[in-house]
Amino acid sequence: MEPGQETIGATGAASGDSALEKDPSEWVSGDDPMTESQKSYLDTLAREAGEVLPADLTKAEASEHIDRLKGASGS
Template sequence: MSDNSEQIPAGDDVLGARGTDEQNPASKDPSEWVTGDEPMTASQRSYLDTLAREAGEELPADLTKAQASTEIDRLQEKTGRGQS
C-alpha cells in the first residue's frame, strides 16, 4: 500500500485539498457562485437524473447551477456515490 502522507511543497497547485481556496471559484459555496443563478449544465442535469432515480426521488428540471450542485452533494451522500 502506498503512503499518501507525502507533503506537497507550499505554493504547488493541488486538487482535492481540504478547506476553502479563495483563489479557486470551484471551492466556493454554491450560493456564492457568480454564475450560480444560471440554469444547470447538461452534465449536472444528466447526473442529477441518475442520482434522483437511484435515490427514488424526483427533482424539478429547472434548477440553477448552484441548486443542482447542492442537490448533487445531497444525493451523492444519500446514495453513497460520493464516497471514496
C-alpha cells in the same frame, strides 16, 4: 516541474483544503440554468434515490442536490 511548485490533480494536495471550496450560493454563475452534465448526473442520482426534482434548477441548486444525493447514496 520545479521542486516545491504547487500542483493539482493526482496528488490531491489542493482537494483537501475546504478553504478553496466555494459555497454554490456564492458562485457568480450560480443563478444560471444547470448545465447538461449536471442535469444528466442529477437525473441518474435522483432515479437511484427514488426522487423527482424540477428540471429548471440553477447551477447552484443542482450542485447542492448532487452533493446531497451523493452523500445519501455513499458515492
